[in-house]
Structure formats: structure tokens, C-alpha cells
Amino acid sequence: MRSTPALPPQLAGRLGVAVTRLARRMRSQRRSDALSSTQLAALHSLYRLGALTPRELAVCERVQPPTVTRITAALEDLGLLSRHSHPNDRRQMILQLTPAGTALVAAADSASEQWLCGQLAMLSDGERASLAEAIPIMNRIANS
Amino acid sequence: MRSTPALPPQLAGRLGVAVTRLARRMRSQRRSDALSSTQLAALHSLYRLGALTPRELAVCERVQPPTVTRITAALEDLGLLSRHSHPNDRRQMILQLTPAGTALVAAADSASEQWLCGQLAMLSDGERASLAEAIPIMNRIANS
DNA sequence: TATTGTTATACTCTATAACTATA
DNA sequence: TATAGTTATAGAGTATAACAATA
Numbered sequence: 001m002r003s004t005p006a007l008p009p010q011l012a013g014r015l016g017v018a019v020t021r022l023a024r025r026m027r028s029q030r031r032s033d034a035l036s037s038t039q040l041a042a043l044h045s046l047y048r049l050g051a052l053t054p055r056e057l058a059v060c061e062r063v064q065p066p067t068v069t070r071i072t073a074a075l076e077d078l079g080l081l082s083r084h085s086h087p088n089d090r091r092q093m094i095l096q097l098t099p100a101g102t103a104l105v106a107a108a109d110s111a112s113e114q115w116l117c118g119q120l121a122m123l124s125d126g127e128r129a130s131l132a133e134a135i136p137i138m139n140r141i142a143n144s
Numbered sequence: 145m146r147s148t149p150a151l152p153p154q155l156a157g158r159l160g161v162a163v164t165r166l167a168r169r170m171r172s173q174r175r176s177d178a179l180s181s182t183q184l185a186a187l188h189s190l191y192r193l194g195a196l197t198p199r200e201l202a203v204c205e206r207v208q209p210p211t212v213t214r215i216t217a218a219l220e221d222l223g224l225l226s227r228h229s230h231p232n233d234r235r236q237m238i239l240q241l242t243p244a245g246t247a248l249v250a251a252a253d254s255a256s257e258q259w260l261c262g263q264l265a266m267l268s269d270g271e272r273a274s275l276a277e278a279i280p281i282m283n284r285i286a287n288s
Numbered sequence: 289t290a291t292t293g294t295t296a297t298a299c300t301c302t303a304t305a306a307c308t309a310t311a
Numbered sequence: 312t313a314t315a316g317t318t319a320t321a322g323a324g325t326a327t328a329a330c331a332a333t334a
Contacts, residue, residue, distance in 0.1 A: 008273075012264055013184075013249065015260060015264075015275055016170060016181065016257055017184065017283075018278075018283050019167050020181040020185050021206070021283065021286040022283075024182075027325090036300080036301075037164040038168075040161065040164070041160075044157060053315080053316095054315075062168065062169060062172070063301095064302070065317085066304085066316090067302055069317055071301095073317095086315095089310075090315095091311070092314095108154065108156050116156040116160055116285070122288075123281065128155060129152075131155065131278050132152045132158075134275050137267065137271050138163070138166045139162050139165065141166060141260075142165040142168075143169075144266075171323090172302090172303090180324075182324075182325090197292080199291090207324095207325070207326090210293090210296095210325080215324095230292095233291095233292085233333075233334070234292095235291070235332065235334070
């Protein structure tokens with residue numbers, strides 16, 4: 001006997017496969033000079049939440065601190081975010097989008113998002129609405 | 145001027161971030177002895193489509209042939225799939241789930257799916273329905 | 289000569305462990 | 312002593328290039 005909920009049938013398996021495939025496709029779609037999915041996700045968090053410390057960004061993205069170091073170093077090199085010392089605690093840093101970083105997020109102006117925009121444009125309004133409904137639910141699961 | 149469709153606003157960005165985060169979370173949730181997302185996706189394809197050659201599986205999963213070699217070697221070691229020579233063309237192999245592999249897929253009996261099942265159990269019926277609606281749309285985008 | 293699959297190799301992403309600076 | 316961030320290192324996962332066997 002198994003006590004899984006299982007309405008609709010196989011939902012976990014199908015969701016896992018769909019997310020895996022779409023994530024892989026987005027990554028492969030990315031041009032070599034473009035931002036990675038994780039870099040893009042970090043920019044989105046900073047766009048949504050404003051300035052954060054590396055630690056806060058790590059919690060928010062559910063990655064470890066060294067990963068944040070790498071991601072933010074690359075984004076700083078690209079001029080998309082700035083790193084300042086915390087005024088009261090010199091151990092901490094403050095990460096913040098530059099105008100260029102803000103513009104990039106606001107315009108969905110990255111290679112993988114351009115591709116995704118094109119795909120979404122070919123869907124019906126109803127299909128786009130279905131995706132829009134699913135997004136916060138997926139985020140909730142990812143953050144739980 | 146930009147000619148993106150953009151209903152609902154920022155949909156591409158939000159979808160990309162949600163998929164990235166959920167894929168990462170599922171991967172980190174996985175126990176060290178468990179199957180990877182890609183291995184699981186391969187099992188699901190063989191479950192759905194029956195026997196395939198490595199080439200066919202590569203096309204279906206949108207990965208390159210060497211990746212299929214690695215994935216299937218691991219799954220064969222675990223006794224989840226079998227590899228036979230093609231009867232007419234000795235260059236080709238036939239990949240097919242074993243009874244153990246079939247049972248694993250049918251039962252969603254893997255660590256990451258167990259975790260995902262638990263998360264899905266905490267959602268409302270309406271939320272599960274929203275996810276179920278979004279899954280085929282994500283698959284369509286991933287395969288386009 | 290073209291195709292299937294494998295082996296060799298390299299790159300990206302992410303983690304853990306060890307280190308430095310500050311509190 | 313505890314905490315923030317970085318550096319060093321290792322392990323997945325996947326790709327491209329080169330190779331072997333077969334058509």
C-alpha cells in the first residue's frame with residue numbers, strides 16, 4: 001500500500017520531466033556569450049527585491065554562498081550589477097542592479113528569454129494564461 | 145520599438161526563472177544514490193514510447209549521443225533497462241525498460257519524485273489542476 | 289562514403305571545505 | 312568565538328571531436 005495523493009495520475013513524474021526538459025532546452029538555446037539561467041534568475045531577484053547581500057541572495061536563490069560569488073563576479077564584469085561595502089558592517093557587501101542590469105531584466109533582453117518570448121508568442125492566449133497560473137505554484141514548490 | 149507579444153507582462157522572464165529554480169531544487173533534493181533528472185526523463189520516454197535506439201532517445205530527449213551513452217550505461221548497471229543488438233543493423237542498439245524499470249516509472253518510485261509528490265500533496269486541487277494544464281504546454285515548448 | 293554508437297576530452301554549474309577579514 | 316564572503320577543489324552533467332564498426 002502506498003499513500004500518495006495522485007490526483008491527477010503521475011503528476012509528479014510528468015512535472016519533473018517537463019521541468020527538466022524545458023530547463024535543458026533553455027540552456028541549450030542560450031548563445032555562448034549570453035547569460036546563464038542562474039545569472040538571469042539572480043538578476044530577476046535583485047530586480048524584484050532591490051539591493052541584497054550575497055548571503056540574502058543565496059537564500060533567495062537556494063544556492064550556496066560560493067555560487068553567489070561566482071555568479072555576481074560575472075555579472076559585475078558585465079556591468080549589470082554593482083558591489084558596495086555595507087556601511088555598518090565591513091564584512092558584508094551590497095549587491096544592486098546597475099541601470100544596464102535593470103534595463104536588461106525589464107526588457108527580457110537576453111538570448112534565452114528572446115527565444116522563450118518567441119515560443120510564447122506562438123501559443124494561444126489560453127495557453128499563456130495556463131503558464132502564468134502555474135508559475136507562482138512552481139515557485140512555491142521550489143522555495144518550500 | 146520592440147515587437148514582443150507580452151501578454152501577460154514579463155511572462156518569458158518569470159517562466160524562465162521558475163523553471164530554473166524548480167529544476168535546481170529538484171536536483172538538490174535528490175539523494176546521492178538516486179537517479180538524476182535526466183536518467184528519470186529517459187526512463188519516462190522509454191516507458192511512453194517503448195523500445196528506442198540511442199539515436200532516437202537522443203532526439204527525443206534533445207541531448208547528444210554521447211550523453212545517451214552515459215545515461216543508458218548507468219541505467220543498465222542499475223538493471224532498469226536492457227540493451228540488445230538490432231536484428232537487421234548491427235550498428236544499432238535497442239534500448240528497452242526491464243520490468244524493474246517499468247515498475248519504477250509506474251510507481252513514481254524515485255527519490256526526487258517522492259519529494260515532488262509530497263510537495264504536490266500540499267497543494268489544492270485547483271493548483272494541481274493548473275500544473276497539470278501547464279505540463280503539456282511546457283513539453284511543447286521544450287520540443288519545438 | 290555515410291551512419292551508429294562509443295571513447296576521449298573539456299566546459300559549465302554547483303557543492304563542500306578551508307581560509308581571511310570583521311564583528 | 313561567530314559570521315560574511317572568497318578561494319580551492321571536486322563532482323555532476325553535457326557538449327564537441329575523434330574513433331571503430333557496420334551499412
